Amino acid sequence: MGHPTIYPTGVTIYDPEKAWNGYTIVSAPDLGAILINMNGAELRLWKDVHGFPNKIFPGGHIMGSTGTRNPKYALQDQLDVVQLDWDGNIVWKFDKAEFIEDPGSPSRWMARQHHDFQREGSTVGYYAPGAEPKINSGNTLVLSHKEVHCPYISDKPLLDDVIYEVNWEGDIIWEWLCSDHVEEMGFTEAARNAMCRDPNYRGGTLIENAPGVGDWMHTNSMSTLGPNKWFDAGDARFHPDNIIIDGRETNIICIIDKKTGKLVWKVGPDYDTSPELKALGWIIGQHHAHMIPRGLPGEGNILVFDNGGWAGYGNPNPGAPKGVKAAQRDYSRVLEFDPVTLKIVWQYTPHEAGFLIPLDASRFYSPFISSAQRLPNGNTLITEGSDGRLIEVTAEHEIVWEYINPYRGKISLPMHMVYRTYRAPYEWVPQAGKQKEVAIKPADTATFRMPGAAPLGPQSTVAVKGTIGYYSGAGHCVAATE
Amino acid sequence: MPITLYTGKNCARCVILKEYLASRGQSFAAYDFQDDKDQFNPFYRAHRAALHRDDENRLEIPIYDDGVVVKQGIGEVLAYLLAGDALASCVGTTGVLHGWISNLNVSACPAGEEEHFLTMLRLLTKGGLQVILDADGRRPELLEQVLKEGLAARLMLNILGPAELYPAIAGGPLVPGDLKKSIALARSAKDGVIRILVAPYRNSAGELERLTPVQAGAAAEFVFEACADRMLPVFIEAASGEGLPDLREQDLLPYRSKVRNTLVKAEIRKPETH
Amino acid sequence: MADLTYPSDRRYHAGHLWAKKNPDGTWLVGITDFAQQQLGEVIFVDLPEVGAHFDQGKSCADIESAKVVSEAIIPLSGMILKVNEALVNTPELLNSDPYGEGWLLRLAADDASETTLDAEAYKALLQE
Numbered sequence: 001m002g003h004p005t006i007y008p009t010g011v012t013i014y015d016p017e018k019a020w021n022g023y024t025i026v027s028a029p030d031l032g033a034i035l036i037n038m039n040g041a042e043l044r045l046w047k048d049v050h051g052f053p054n055k056i057f058p059g060g061h062i063m064g065s066t067g068t069r070n071p072k073y074a075l076q077d078q079l080d081v082v083q084l085d086w087d088g089n090i091v092w093k094f095d096k097a098e099f100i101e102d103p104g105s106p107s108r109w110m111a112r113q114h115h116d117f118q119r120e121g122s123t124v125g126y127y128a129p130g131a132e133p134k135i136n137s138g139n140t141l142v143l144s145h146k147e148v149h150c151p152y153i154s155d156k157p158l159l160d161d162v163i164y165e166v167n168w169e170g171d172i173i174w175e176w177l178c179s180d181h182v183e184e185m186g187f188t189e190a191a192r193n194a195m196c197r198d199p200n201y202r203g204g205t206l207i208e209n210a211p212g213v214g215d216w217m218h219t220n221s222m223s224t225l226g227p228n229k230w231f232d233a234g235d236a237r238f239h240p241d242n243i244i245i246d247g248r249e250t251n252i253i254c255i256i257d258k259k260t261g262k263l264v265w266k267v268g269p270d271y272d273t274s275p276e277l278k279a280l281g282w283i284i285g286q287h288h289a290h291m292i293p294r295g296l297p298g299e300g301n302i303l304v305f306d307n308g309g310w311a312g313y314g315n316p317n318p319g320a321p322k323g324v325k326a327a328q329r330d331y332s333r334v335l336e337f338d339p340v341t342l343k344i345v346w347q348y349t350p351h352e353a354g355f356l357i358p359l360d361a362s363r364f365y366s367p368f369i370s371s372a373q374r375l376p377n378g379n380t381l382i383t384e385g386s387d388g389r390l391i392e393v394t395a396e397h398e399i400v401w402e403y404i405n406p407y408r409g410k411i412s413l414p415m416h417m418v419y420r421t422y423r424a425p426y427e428w429v430p431q432a433g434k435q436k437e438v439a440i441k442p443a444d445t446a447t448f449r450m451p452g453a454a455p456l457g458p459q460s461t462v463a464v465k466g467t468i469g470y471y472s473g474a475g476h477c478v479a480a481t482e
Numbered sequence: 483m484p485i486t487l488y489t490g491k492n493c494a495r496c497v498i499l500k501e502y503l504a505s506r507g508q509s510f511a512a513y514d515f516q517d518d519k520d521q522f523n524p525f526y527r528a529h530r531a532a533l534h535r536d537d538e539n540r541l542e543i544p545i546y547d548d549g550v551v552v553k554q555g556i557g558e559v560l561a562y563l564l565a566g567d568a569l570a571s572c573v574g575t576t577g578v579l580h581g582w583i584s585n586l587n588v589s590a591c592p593a594g595e596e597e598h599f600l601t602m603l604r605l606l607t608k609g610g611l612q613v614i615l616d617a618d619g620r621r622p623e624l625l626e627q628v629l630k631e632g633l634a635a636r637l638m639l640n641i642l643g644p645a646e647l648y649p650a651i652a653g654g655p656l657v658p659g660d661l662k663k664s665i666a667l668a669r670s671a672k673d674g675v676i677r678i679l680v681a682p683y684r685n686s687a688g689e690l691e692r693l694t695p696v697q698a699g700a701a702a703e704f705v706f707e708a709c710a711d712r713m714l715p716v717f718i719e720a721a722s723g724e725g726l727p728d729l730r731e732q733d734l735l736p737y738r739s740k741v742r743n744t745l746v747k748a749e750i751r752k753p754e755t756h
Numbered sequence: 757m758a759d760l761t762y763p764s765d766r767r768y769h770a771g772h773l774w775a776k777k778n779p780d781g782t783w784l785v786g787i788t789d790f791a792q793q794q795l796g797e798v799i800f801v802d803l804p805e806v807g808a809h810f811d812q813g814k815s816c817a818d819i820e821s822a823k824v825v826s827e828a829i830i831p832l833s834g835m836i837l838k839v840n841e842a843l844v845n846t847p848e849l850l851n852s853d854p855y856g857e858g859w860l861l862r863l864a865a866d867d868a869s870e871t872t873l874d875a876e877a878y879k880a881l882l883q884e
Contacts (some may be wrong), residue, residue, distance in 0.1 A: 096739070099713075099746035109746070171739040176734055515823045516797070519848075523799045526843075528802055530820070539825040 009406035011040035015188035029409035060086035123226030128293035194323030199284035288371035309367030331361035388416035488729035495556035498609035622663035644700035682723025699740030717751035766877035771829025
């Protein structure tokens with residue numbers, strides 16, 4: 001949608017009175033993990049530390065990895081998960097998931113981690129009152145990859161998602177394999193047929209000569225529920241130890257019973273099967289589905305970045321001739337919904353952003369990556385990942401902080417993409433010292449000019465007899481909805 | 483003493499037994515355990531306590547009764563007919579899985595009984611059964627003979643513990659040289675599986691125990707010293723033990739961590755599916 | 757299935773046993789037609805001790821056929837007053853007359869108001 005070629009980066013809007021002020025951790029392409037303040041000052045770069053995602057922990061520690069496996073041999077595998085202190089020392093490390101021998105690389109243990117991890121003490125890895133991630137002890141849940149064969153999904157080799165619970169010593173003490181539960185997910189015959197033929201087969205597409213594997217689920221988020229009002233009221237599906245994941249390729253968000261491994265709650269893969277799901281609408285290619293932790297506004301509700309884009313298996317249709325990536329939408333939605341009634345409690349969609357749906361809807365759109373974090377004052381930090389645009393919006397949908405990632409990939413994908421970001425309270429990074437908070441009023445884009453560009457306004461005007469002026473809300477080729 | 487057999491329809495292992503007895507010139511009466519209820523039901527009520535059923539409560543057949551002893555299952559019966567009680571230690575409950583026979587342990591074969599053990603395997607194989615052979619590292623020369631004759635369809639090489647625990651768990655010592663040979667044989671055998679078996683055993687005080695994760699790690703070191711290959715494809719599996727709670731898959735994760743310190747490719751083996 | 761019967765003069769339990777009240781207030785307990793058909797020819801019944809007490813839903817006896825061993829699930833909590841001795845040597849009575857000569861045991865129920873199924877509800881359960 002007509003993105004400008006030239007635009008400012010860094011912080012573009014900031015209202016210190018309305019924002020929840022703190023630090024933000026950003027993974028910059030080809031650079032490393034950057035900690036910025038509210039005015040966008042890059043206080044610390046942990047150079048070449050990958051982040052899938054990076055997280056900031058109390059004590060000025062960050063989480064990330066020392067690198068990514070050669071993509072010729074695997075998709076998105078992180079070598080390890082590391083906890084680094086302010087000075088970059090490794091405080092904790094996990095890599096003993098699989099011993100890997102890739103041609104041309106030294107054989108080594110690899111975590112094969114991707115998309116998420118959680119440290120005990122916190123459910124989602126971001127700030128919530130009284131629930132800090134432990135930095136000197138505790139178990140860590142790690143989302144990783146594993147090759148499997150599962151004929152129910154497809155006869156093709158599959159790249160499956162596995163969750164490890166790892167103790168402080170780095171030993172795996174609990175393990176959950178996604179494909180073991182595919183039969184609980186409720187795929188239709190149409191979906192199974194499409195998935196069997198093409199379980200999101202990634203061979204030779206992105207990377208020449210890459211091994212062919214079906215990344216059938218593509219789990220991209222994994223967190224625990226933590227204490228919540230549903231469980232307190234006797235609903236065992238929401239046991240605090242239970243784990244919520246979402247699958248980008250299947251449009252499923254589901255909760256795993258930690259004890260039995262069974263799926264005890266889910267939405268998707270179909271959103272047409274009940275009036276409640278129809279009202280919720282199709283969640284497509286979603287990211288970062290999690291339960292808002294206790295102590296934050298909206299606690300107990302599910303917060304998700306519903307990307308839209310293209311995802312899911314189903315009937316062939318004009319947009320998906322083989323039934324793969326069968327559901328499509330060219331804008332994103334951030335949804336907060338009640339997991340029991342499935343009613344939407346709050347949302348940020350193009351409508352709330354002030355963009356007509358569908359005419360202008362793709363101005364709020366990230367078809368992949370992205371996230372949403374609930375902040376203690378009720379604001380929501382949204383990472384519109386593909387363009388690297390971070391916004392903090394109030395409950396009333398006002399943008400009170402905006403940051404455009406200035407870094408563009410040269411080695412990695414040529415985009416300004418940011419996978420996910422987190423806001424942390426100042427107290428979590430005592431080393432950074434006191435920060436200034438300088439308000440940045442939104443520039444008037446009508447008068448905002450590059451040097452040499454003519455100023456706004458006609459240099460001369462002529463009135464024409466017989467013209468009748470304009471109607472408001474005049475119709476156009478395409479009807480606006482909502 | 484007259485011999486009575488209780489057999490079933492379409493039962494290859496029953497045919498093996500009948501043919502073997504006939505080849506020895508021994509006469510017997512055979513009754514169908516489901517159809518000939520006037521014979522089988524009173525026998526069952528009289529000997530019920532001595533008979534076993536499998537995990538799915540199926541009664542293993544054939545059953546052999548010579549008036550002195552009752553033996554059940556083709557492995558147990560053949561071993562008895564060939565060698566009296568001498569082969570008892572290497573034949574367990576052989577199972578009723580169609581076409582397969584298991585719980586035959588080559589490594590427990592006593593000295594002097596090798597020919598009887600081989601004869602038993604020959605009879606089973608000739609009779610159309612696929613033998614799942616167990617070994618624990620001891621008796622590699624006998625294992626080699628078995629493999630050479632094609633008498634094992636699958637080989638399970640069970641590592642029962644570190645060297646110092648072998649006498650208690652396996653009933654005899656295992657020297658590194660034998661383990662090395664056994665590993666080489668298992669790797670060359672089609673469908674050979676090497677697994678660290680977490681099995682119950684009685685310790686010196688007579689108490690029932692099972693291998694700990696640390697001991698499994700020591701067993702892995704024992705294996706590594708024998709084969710010098712840290713990439714050895716090795717599994718970890720729990721054997722159920724009477725009187726001990728079953729280990730679930732999650733319970734085996736600490737074992738895997740310890741084993742992987744030495745043998746990096748170790749994986750947990752899921753319960754057998756053929 | 758069509759030939760199996762479930763008399764309406766007694767109560768049923770999802771564990772496939774029935775209980776019928778005697779004039780003296782005790783209960784006669786046995787297995788259903790469905791259960792006997794599933795078991796096949798019964799060759800042995802391991803009966804409980806007289807005087808033993810079982811809670812509803814617990815196993816009170818083992819019923820063995822050549823095919824399977826099955827637990828008899830007691831339909832009402834109570835104490836065993838008597839067991840059917842005829843089953844020791846003629847366990848096939850369970851197949852030939854499950855509602856009559858093939859009864860399992862006589863029971864003094866703790867609380868006859870415990871939840872059970874009537875014949876229709878039991879039949880409906882079997883349809884599921």
